[in-house]
Amino acid sequence: MNPLIAALRELGGSGSINEIYERVIQDLRLSEDVLSVMHKQTNRTEVDYRLAWARTTLKKYGTVTNSSRGVWSLTKPDVTTVDPKNVLKTVIEKDKKDRQAKSETSTPPAGNDSEAPDEAQGWRTKLYHILTSIDPSSFERLIQRLLRESGFVQVEVTGTTGDGGIDGKGIARIHGFLSFAVIFQCKRYQGSVSASHIRDFRGAMQGRADKGLFITTGTFSREAVKEATRDGVPPIDLVDGDQLADKLKELSLGIQTTTIRLEKIESVTVDEAFFRKL
Helix, strand or coil: CHHHHHHHHHCCCEEEHHHHHHHHHHHHCCCHHHHCCECCCCCCEHHHHHHHHHHHHHHHHCCEEECCCCEEEECCCCCCCCCHHHHHHHHHHHHHHHHHHCCCCCCCCCCCCCCCCCHHHHHHHHHHHHHCCCCHHHHHHHHHHHHHHCCEEEEEECCCCCCCCCCEEEEEEECCCEEEEEEEEEECCCCEECHHHHHHHHHHHCCCCCEEEEEECCEECHHHHHHHCCCCCCCEEEECHHHHHHHHHHCCCCEEEEEECCCCEEEEEECHHHHHCC
């Protein structure tokens, strides 16, 4: 909790999730070995999971808040530290009162933290298990459909053995005027994609496309992110498991969202049959 608060203070009182993440690991000098440790029950790293938990807990406590655009900020600019034990005690008591007040419903505490690792995000875990269990060709067709729904044209799945991990290609159209060739790789992965994976992919795409797109059900190591945006080489955009889930939800591909107007509750349902029949 306190490293999160310190990071926000250093960032001027507010920051995106990625900016906070980078500042925390810089301040704590976390090694690549530590950053690659996966959380046992999700497809995210332990550090990422704990930071999400800290954000959610401190939000319930009233120390931080977040906007619909994913920017987190301190509610009181002068706050420097908190007592974690006191925070937990207060939040647990608050949650208990909320549950008692809504004993006839299963409504989770209100909030818009799409990263929160609580019961409201159970659909992400279910989706992850489905995506990592379906046939590889089905996953490739899902990504093909996802790209088409996102505005890509001439999307083809071309994955072949020994092709450097290239799974397909397409043309990205921007506002109907600009376009550029994209080569993509979609990797069902339960851990962190390493920098070597990114280098291999870039080597395979050299001279064949304007841009690379790497999509995974897992996460990307810090070194992989640096490699993808390294100066002087073709850029590669990265889409991790959480971003993939958000996009599938946004486009209603196998995921249905229902808003209960009375309580203003958003219910998200994963349609397993949609993925199984790909």
